[in-house]
Amino acid sequence: MRLNGEISYRNEEENEMGSVLPPPLPQLKLVVGYALTSKKVKSFLQPKLEGLARKKGILFVAIDHTRPLSEQGPFDIVLHKVRHCCPDSNSQLTGIEWQQILEDYWRKHPEVTVLDPPAAIQHLHNRQSMLEGVADLNLSDCYASAGKVGVPRQLVITKDPSTIPDAVTKAGLTLPLVVKPLVVDGSAKSHELSLAYDRFSLSKLDPPLVLQEFVNHGGVLFKVYIVGEMIKVMRRSSLPDVNKREILNNAGVFQFPRVSSAAASADDVDLDPIIAELPPRPLLERLGRDLRRRLGLRLFNIDMIREHGTRDRYYIIDINYFPGYGKMPGYEHIFTDFLLSLVQSKYKRRLSNS
Ligand SMILES: O=P(O)(O)O[C@@H]1[C@@H](OP(=O)(O)O)[C@H](OP(=O)(O)O)[C@H](O)[C@H](OP(=O)(O)O)[C@H]1OP(=O)(O)O
Ligand SMILES: Nc1ncnc2c1ncn2[C@@H]1O[C@H](COP(=O)(O)OP(=O)(O)O)[C@@H](O)[C@H]1O
Numbered sequence: 062m063r064l065n066g067e068i069s070y071r072n073e074e075e076n077e078m079g080s081v082l083p084p085p086l087p088q089l090k091l092v093v094g095y096a097l098t099s100k101k102v103k104s105f106l107q108p109k110l111e112g113l114a115r116k117k118g119i120l121f122v123a124i125d126h127t128r129p130l131s132e133q134g135p136f137d138i139v140l141h142k143v144r145h146c147c148p149d150s151n152s153q154l155t156g157i158e159w160q161q162i163l164e165d166y167w168r169k170h171p172e173v174t175v176l177d178p179p180a181a182i183q184h185l186h187n188r189q190s191m192l193e194g195v196a197d198l199n200l201s202d203c204y205a206s207a208g209k210v211g212v213p214r215q216l217v218i219t220k221d222p223s224t225i226p227d228a229v230t231k232a233g234l235t236l237p238l239v240v241k242p243l244v245v246d247g248s249a250k251s252h253e254l255s256l257a258y259d260r261f262s263l264s265k266l267d268p269p270l271v272l273q274e275f276v277n278h279g280g281v282l283f284k285v286y287i288v289g290e291m292i293k294v295m296r297r298s299s300l301p302d303v304n305k306r307e308i309l310n311n312a313g314v315f316q317f318p319r320v321s322s323a324a325a326s327a328d329d330v331d332l333d334p335i336i337a338e339l340p341p342r343p344l345l346e347r348l349g350r351d352l353r354r355r356l357g358l359r360l361f362n363i364d365m366i367r368e369h370g371t372r373d374r375y376y377i378i379d380i381n382y383f384p385g386y387g388k389m390p391g392y393e394h395i396f397t398d399f400l401l402s403l404v405q406s407k408y409k410r411r412l413s414n415s
């Protein structure tokens with residue numbers, strides 16, 4: 062937050078009528094350096110965000126990957142999401158190289174807010190470590206009054222697919238199973254999921270992967286977006302329920318399309334109100350607060366489903382770092398307020414320490 066490097070207030074001036082002008086306004090200038098994929102720049106840095114930000118004194122500046130970070134800015138905040146699978150037209154760096162650069166920079170400039178810490182983001186690049194945080198929260202007990210939150214039972218397979226049928230039996234997993242690539246690295250492949258109806262077909266799969274029990278949820282998914290302390294939930298279309306007859310009459314592994322991004326919203330569809338009902342606010346607030354703390358992240362979303370036939374049995378199936386906020390109505394207000402709140406609380410802390 063700076064004007065020539067410092068927080069500044071306009072001097073009290075007299076207008077031509079001789080009366081004193083209103084109290085001084087802080088002339089805030091907040092510089093946000095961003096390292097984002099070209100896809101993210103397009104979906105997130107929309108003109109309505111940049112325009113509102115400018116009015117509020119926030120400037121978004123693209124980080125130049127060919128120059129040292131310390132020579133750029135200076136930044137108050139660094140916002141980042143780079144692709145870990147492969148180079149992007151915005152950056153030829155690998156994810157690991159970027160992580161190293163950012164951590165070195167942060168060590169030398171601890172005053173900069175890095176959204177979010179690379180090591181914390183790393184947890185979400187693996188579908189096992191991603192959900193460990195949720196399992197650790199022991200949500201089935203604490204949240205009992207508002208609803209129970211868990212993760213579907215799952216098995217991680219890292220080698221020899223021929224052992225999968227026995228491993229599935231041993232773990233007592235119930236079919237059908239959702240087959241997910243273990244690593245989430247921003248590639249299209251890491252979102253290629255399948256549904257397996259019988260355990261023998263699983264021996265043809267290509268590890269490393271996660272086998273997760275499919276939970277019937279009435280075809281509706283809840284996308285819970287977190288931006289700092291703000292939580293917003295949106296309905297999305299999801300996979301339809303699978304009935305017992307289908308399980309008995311089907312065999313094999315079937316790839317399914319990216320349902321949740323294909324259908325932007327489930328609001329227009331004629332939905333059973335019990336299926337459509339959003340999770341209760343107190344549950345989401347508690348979940349958001351606990352997960353923020355547990356994951357050490359401020360920018361993420363949660364894919365949550367409610368088991369069909371229950372009113373309060375929820376499962377978290379996916380957590381995404383810096384998701385598609387551009388789809389969230391009013392995101393430009395939410396995001397600019399969040400950025401300002403970060404520096405304001407830092408400023409207050411500095412004042413109370415001085
Ligand atoms: O592109 P979008 O807007 O669909 O955002 C993707 C997210 O969609 P969502 O906001 O949850 O609907 C998407 O969420 P899902 O995994 O589809 O639930 C991912 O976060 C994706 O990032 P990555 O490919 O895993 O690195 C996100 O892709 P990036 O924009 O980060 O490349
Ligand atoms: N355990 C599950 N039970 C039912 N449906 C699931 C389950 N896991 C995933 N799905 C469906 O598959 C979609 C994609 O799975 P997800 O784990 O969110 O992967 P991605 O990171 O590719 O979005 C979900 O949005 C949901 O529709």
Ligand SMILES: [Mg+2]
Nearest residue numbers: 321364379380
């Ligand atoms: Mg998902």
Ligand SMILES: [Mg+2]
Nearest residue numbers: 245379380381
């Ligand atoms: Mg995901």
